[in-house]
Amino acid sequence: MTKLIRDPMLQFFIAAIIILSGHHFLTGLTQSDREKIYVSTDQVERLIALYTIEAGTQPTPEGLAAMITNHVREQALVKEARRLGLDQSDTVIERRLAQKMTFILEDSAAPAQPDDAELEAWFTAHPDKFRTADTVSFNHVFFAGSDPETINNIQRALGTDDTDAWRQTGDPFMLQRSYIKIPVREVARLFGTDFAGEIASLSTSPVWTGPVKSAFGQHLVRITGREASSLPPFEQVKSVVRNDFIDVKRREANATAINDVVARYQVEIEGLPE
Template sequence: MKIFRDPITQFVLIGLLLVGLNHFWRGWQGEQGRTIVVSAAEIGRLEQIWAGTAGRLPTGEDRQQIIDQYVEEEALVREAERLGLGDGDTIIRRRLAQKMDFLVSDDAKADDPTDAELKRWFDDHRERFAAPEMRSFTHVYFSPEKHGSRIEADAQTALAKLRSGADWKSLGDPFIQKRSYAALPQREVTRLFGPEFAADLFKLDAGNWSEPIGSAYGLHLVRIEAIDSAAQAKFEPIRAEVLAAWQEEQRIEAKREAVEALIGNYKVVVEKSE
């Protein structure tokens, strides 16, 4: 027909055809988006998670509850995505990044080293496996609340008595923790009294009462009772521990390289703040 040979008519018909196809395509996509498929593989995965938490296999009723929970979560997630609720959400971004981090970590696995490789690595990192120096000590405590501005002078008076042979148990104030400790490494002393106290304590010689040492609690007069020197580790007795540490270091390095490779797929532009 002549009307169908008219260019304007052809343009209109093509436009109507495209609109119709788009309508049907969007409708099909909408139907697909409104269909929640709970696959057998997904059910199996959810049942494994459930069993790991409950400590037993799920019953028929448990299984239905698992499926219902999955469908509910899937519906809520899809509606949230449809409304754009996740756009710009820091928590969601971090959760997605965390899941991707887990995927990268799973792929970043280290092969077993040869005995020679592991031994060389141990020799280079021997200090990591050495038994730390430990100290046993007694202390006399002085409370800032009780002594106020006289705390330093009162501690010095007590120190003179101690060095003259006075019984340490008769001096100082009650302490919230113990007054004598046995065989503590520096990290444990740091945890109990703070880093400055620990650093000062590990500089002291054994057998003599120290000058007042400060902590988070107040002032202390300290006497080192015994020093257990750091012990060098030997390879064979702790080979399994060394292997685990080596594998962890290799895994961290492999993960770092994998993440850098992922970042390399992107162009990073940092805008200057005004």
């Protein structure tokens, strides 16, 4: 990469293109009026590195010259835009600057790593964060538009049959016909809240129940298992507790850092409704 940069012919070629490409922006200005656009070796190496990552090979001398020309043009346009005040009161630019400042504050406000005593205290203080979800296991037969009498007849025919005959019954279904230990909240996401609420109220039984309405249609349902929410031992979820602790402390530190920045300014808000 360095060899490419130091090629005398390439340096001459780049210099010529930069002079020509900058002519439009410099026309009419005296030498003392001209603001310098300096392209450092580090910047050139960065352009080469970015190209190499994207293309899988180093740029040709002509290609590098074109990249440097584009960089110079971009810098000239940025400087000219700033001279004209175009960066003022621009929502996109302001949000980008605020985002960059937020990243800086996040890096400076990184929380210290907690010890086991802190983690166990956190686990004890926030048990609901680490409880397992209520889960349900069930089979279902789907009906896209069958009349109630047909569904009732199929329900009687299935009875308590423990074979896989039910899998060939009903209409085709785009999702699974059987679920094992699926969280009830996931059932709500897949089938709708009404279906999930009905499922949550049913007991484990070999008997087919229904029809139960979902966002897709009607279902006969057989509940094959259920597990209530429980709190695992601390050691089992220690890594989850650590991640949660660090995440909360980081967000708190970030909020404090941002509030400290805001406190440096006198804020006046005009035109609020009374």
